[in-house]
Amino acid sequence: MSRYTLIAAYTESWxxxxxxxxLAMSPASYYQWRQQPACAPVSWHIAAQAAFTRHAHRYGTQRSRAALRPFAPTSKPPSASADPVIPRTTRPRPAGARSNRVAAP
Structure with missing residues (x-):
């Protein structure tokens, strides 16, 4: 919650x-914030919240970036590689590979 929303929520009580x-802020900044029109949430923000909730609030950075890739700006040309980049955390472990965890003594 921003400090402006905090003030707006408690203006009737305090x-x-x-x-x-x-909050060590000027009154002008609060009133300037109040005059701004409310903006609708962006599509990537809604998708990020849905993915985070769907995975019990345990969605890592690499998976989040992979899930939100369709919403990324397309200012760069596509890469020359035909294979999509798969985040390291979602690749299956090769058969017979050992875990890097150390067993407890």
Whole structure:
């Protein structure tokens, strides 16, 4: 929660001036924030929240980037490689490969 949303949520209970002093901010910045139009959530943000929730809030950085790749800006030309990049964490372990965990004594 941003400090502006905090102030907006508690303006009926507490005087706004006390928030300015408590949060060390100027009144002008709060009123400027209030005048901005509310923006709709971006599509990648909705997809990220859905993926995070679907995987019990345990979705790592590499998997998140792979899941959100379709929403990335297309300013760069596609790479010359025909194979898609698969995050390391989603590759299956080769048969017979040993784990890198150390057994407890």
């Amino acid at each position: 005087p706004v001036q006390s928030f300015y002093q408590l």
